[in-house]
Structures are given as structure tokens and as C-alpha cells.
Amino acid sequence: MNNKFALFCTLPLLISLASCGEKDERIRVAIGMWPETQQTQDVAMFNIWKMRFETDNPEYQIVAQPYQYDQTTVAANAMSGTLPTIFQTYFTEPTMLIKNRYIREVTDVVKELDYYDDMEPSMRSTLEDSEGLLYGVPRDGYGFGVLMNLKTLNYYGLIEGDYTKHEYELYDDQNNPLYPTTYQQLLELGAALTEVSGESVNGTIFYSANRQGGWLLSNLSWAFGAQLQVQQNGNWRGNLASEELVNTLLYLQELKASGALPQDKNVFTYNDWYNYIGSRVGFVFAGNDVIQNAVTQAQIDRRDLAFIPMPEGPEGQYSLYGGTPFVFARNASDAQVRGALKFLEYMGRSPKLTEVSKLAMVEGKETSKTKNEPILPSIRPWTNQLYNSYADELDEQYVNINMEYFKDFYNTIDDIKHQEEPYFAQEMYDLLDQAVLDSLRNPYRSGEEIMNQLVTLNSQFNRYFN
């Protein structure tokens, strides 16, 4: 009896000892950008990449951990150590993630793998802190532009062509653009669309909430000559109370008063654009990295889309530009980060052009093609010429939108790109949201009234610098 009892007591110990022998000693790398289970084609592709990687790097174990970044849960995930080793976030987030130490710096490992110098410098700077430490690598770049629904514009006679054949004329005989190239022309096109459609379709929408109003306004304001942050005696300060920003808001009010914007609703967020571009507006301000939503969410035929550069204002032409990053969990070890960065090569997302990365790049395009997704060129996050030439070759082969309607955006982005304001950008957008919303609600505000509001907002903003 006693022997049986002793055996019963020691059984769990024996089992646990036996299982110790089976423990996986490999370095575990959790991949947050792993697709969700229902995306079967993508999962199959990732499994191939995992198999190749683990064969070439037997010391590593790749673990699928699909993770959708969420601002409300990232703190809890970071503090409890449950973030994947590597995950993708929005371009607006690194500053907050770095400040709160939810992600780890990876400078040395990135340098060790020779990725650092191949990184597009302006994208790299958005992922660095004030001491020059790097906290991520860019997936790809984004730039603001104007996405046009050519079918709607053609239907109401504002763009030449034939929407039944998906053919449109965006250039004249001398190859000059027929689309709006200035903010004034954009306003006129929007107002005309509202008028000819009998107000059933508006020109566009202007974001005004969730800090996205300030975000878009900042892009417009650069074209009106505004400098939203300036250095005074070596210290950075907010400069929201400026004539240039007043002029930008006056333009916004003109946009509203002219009828180019919806008259009955003023609160819009960035997620609204794909609810409106289908049949309710002619064009929207958007980043090139989300254009596919026009097809997948708004159900627009990809042949009816054009993406043109941000228009020119009185003081220049600018497009807000940045990189969509991959970042790393704060509790990830150097070895895990090294593994995650190496895995990017097997996804075709590192600057290294090897047989395996070439294969992955082709597989990525093929999968998108099979899924009938719009395939667009991307803004390259790396400066490696070999890599970029190969990516260009693949673009030529796989891009399935009419590049005639997109080419000017990609040709001009390098000349007109402008990075986000350097300090407290999110807090600044939050304050500017109020100015945007007030201008939309009351499009007949005088410049003096706007300036009074901006003075108040600027003093609030400068509290952050103090």
C-alpha cells in the first residue's frame, strides 16, 4: 500500500522530469504580423517562410502570434510581457511607445545585421529617440495624397473619359495634368461636384476628430507657409498662432462654405474615408498605404481609382511622409530580436537581396494576385539599390492598377515629402482638432476669431514644452 502511495506521489514528478527532456531549447521568436487563421492563403505562405527559416537557422523556433495593434491594450500587453517579439504598429505610435518604454531599442542588432545604413534616413529618424537610439525597422513608407473616384467624377462630367470602359483622361495633349494641382483647383472641383450632383455627392470630407483633423491640417498648413514648431533661443516652441495657420483654416472654411464638404455633418475620422469614397464624395485625403481599402472596403473597381499628389498651396507643395514600422517587445532578448530581424529576410522585407528574400517577394505578390487584391507600388523603406531594382521589376510585373493614374504621386513623393512635426505631434493634433471642428461648424469665422482661438491653443500646447 505504502509503495503504491509513494509511486502515486512521485508520478507527477517523474512525468515532469520526463517532459523536461522534451523541452524545446530553441530561441522562441513570436511573429505578431502572422496572418489570422481565416486568411488561409497567407498562413500557408507564412508557414513556408517559417519552414525555410527554421531549416536555415535551427537554433530558432518561429511562433505564430497574430497581433493586431491596439492602443488601449498595448500597455497591458507590454507590462505583462505578452507582446509578440516583433509586431507591426501604426506610423503615429512609435513616439508614445518609446516614451513609455513599451518597446525596446534595437540599434546594435540592426547595425550588426547591416540593416542600419540601408534604412531610408527620414524613415529611420521617425523610429529614433532624441539620443539617436533606434526602436524599429520600417515595413514600408507612406505619403499623403488625394485618392479620386474617377467613375463618380466622370459620371458627373468633371473628368473626361468613359466610366463604362474604365478609361479616363487625366492629362492633356501636352501631358499636363487635368486633375487639380492646387488647393484652389481642388476646392473648385469639389464645389462643382456638389453642385452638378444636386448635393447628392460632395467633393470630399475633412477629418476632424481622434487627432486626425490636426494631422491633416498640419499637412495643408505647410503648403500655406506655416511652421507649427519653431526654435527660439535653442528651445523648441509651438507656433500655432500664426497668420499662415489662420490662412489654412480660412481655406478650410472656404472649402466648407463652397459646398465642397458635407453641410450636414462635421465630425469625420480617417476610417470614414472608405465609407464615403464609394458614392458619397469624389475624392479623399489618404495615405498610399491604405488605398487597397477603396477596393476591399468601398468595393470600387481598381480601374476607377487615381491617386494624385497633394496639391500645391501658396507657399509650396508638401506630403506628410513616414514609415509604417515593425517594433519589438520590451522583454525581447538580443537573440530574439536578431531572429526576428533575420526572419524579415525570409519575408522579403529586409534590405538583403538573397535568393530566399527574392522568392518571398514573388510569393507575396503571387498570393495577393490569387486573392485578387489591388497590387500597388510601395514607397521603399530601404536604400539598397539592388533590393529596390528587384522590387521595381516585380512591381512592373505584378502591379494591377492603372499606373497612369498613380504615377505622379510616386514620381513626386521624394520631392514633396515632409515629416511629421518633431515634438508632441499627437498632442498638437489633439488641440488642432478643435480648431478644425470649429471652422467646419462655423465657416464664416473671421481671421481674427481664428487667431484668438489659435493663441489659446498655442498657450495650451506650449505647456508640453515647459
Add this chain to the structure above:
Amino acid sequence: MNKPLVKTHDYILKRNSQIKRNISGWAVMSPGIMLFAFFVWIPLLSALIMSFTKTVGFQIEGFVWLDNFKEIFADLDFQRAFQNTFSYLAWSLLIGFVIPIVIGLLLSETIHFKGLFRIGIYMPSAIAGLTIAILFSFLFDPSSTGFLNNVLKWLGFAPLSWLEDPDLVIPLIVVTMTWRGAGATALIYLSAFQQINTNYYEAARIDGANAWQRITNITLPSIIPTLSVLFVLQVISVMQVFFEPFVMTNGGGADRSSLSLLLLAYQYAFRDGRADLSSATTLILFLIILALSLIYFTLVGALKKRGYKV
């Protein structure tokens, strides 16, 4: 010398048996205590400590004592949220406190299909609050495709801005909250109404009292204890309004017209990564609710002393 020893022996035996008895009691209570400690007391204490510290993310960097409070008092968002929270309270007492009493009265007077009405009235309480908030966002959509604007158009009226109107947003959110919660509260009132002695009503009728006089002189005075408990519960609940403005107005509205203190605390913590400011805000909210509750209990105590049945 012996006597005290016997006494001590008895005492030890008694104590041991008490301990034995208590051990089983503590054993039964310990899971509950541990859960309470883990989910209530520790977070409460952490929030209290954090409100006096500087944090990076959720990690404490050092004590700053009252600096967080100074910072939030200087923040226009806090000032706006403070005002709004009391505005929610006022509208809630105006709309949300009266309507369940009226519904309860109507239910108590209903003769036919009483069960059906009771279920119908209670039904919104069984729907998830988030679903209701989203549903009402569609109803209050200010665009031409909004449901209520189409009704207004059909009736020949001009469309309204609904949730985009800073003057309307809080009352509309309170209407949404009331729609959801009034049924359950009305059933509590109904139960209270049914406990009133019907002899009072018969006597009142004989004396020639009309319906209004019966309500004001018999019904309402008889349910004062229920009224006062539901009043204080409503105050506590409304002061913590959170997800309705969060869902219905994109996180409190760009102009902060519907921002509440709890929503601001959430934004400080999860949007701005400022757990310290968030904790300070919730501490202030806690103190406000505590103060209101103390005022209520003091008033109730004073009324009881004067012989009122409260």
C-alpha cells in the same frame, strides 16, 4: 498558584477552539478575500499611490506629490470634463430619475397585459450597453442619411446636428442611458408601489382625492426609502459615465463637449500613456462621489432625526 493555572488552561482551550472555528471561517472566506484584494484593493491602492507619483507607462519613477493634481487642474480638458460630468448628473436627474418613476406608476396602473409590458420595459436592460450606444449613434446620425433626420425631413422639419451639437450631446447621451436602464429601475419602483397598503387609496378616494393628489400624498411619500436609495445609486452611476460618450462621440468629441471625467482618465492612461494623471483624475472622481454620498447620508440622517420616514 493553582487557580490561575486552571484559568489559563481553560483560556487556552477556549482560544484553541475559537481558532479552530475561525480557521474554517477564514478558509471559507480566503478565496473571496484574495479575489477582492487582487481585483479591488491592490488596484485601488496602486491608483492612490500612482496619483502622487510620476510614471513612465505604468511604472512608477518617483513621488511628485501634488504635481499631477496641479497639472490636471491646469488642463482645459479636465476643466471641461469636470463641468460635463456635473452636466451629465443634472440631465440624468432630470430625465433619468423621473422617467422610471412614471413608467413604474403606469405599470402599476396597467390591468391588461401587465406581464407583457413588464418584459417589454425590461428588454433594453438585457441588451449590451455597447450595442445600444452604437444603435443610438445611427439614430442620431447628423447626416442626411441619419434615421431621425429622415423622420424630421418626412415631417417637414429641418434636420438637426444631434450628437454633433455641443448643446444637445449630453442630453442625448442621457436619453440613451435612460432608455437602457429605465426599465430595470421601473420594475424596482413597481415592486415598491405594490407594497403600498391599498386601504390608503380607498380612504383617499372616499375623501374625494383625485389621481394627482393620491400620487403626491400617498404613492410618493410611501416609496421615499426606495427613491432615496435609487437616487444615490444613480448619482454614483452617472458620475462614472464612460462608454456611451466614448462610442457615440468618438471619444468625447473633438470639442470635448461630451468628455466625462472617467473617459478623460481613460484617455490619459491609454492614449497619452500617463497613468499618473489618470490615477489623479480617478482619485478626484472618487472624492467627488464620496462627498456627494456623505452629503446624502448626512441629509438622510437629519431627516430621520426629525421623524421623517426616509
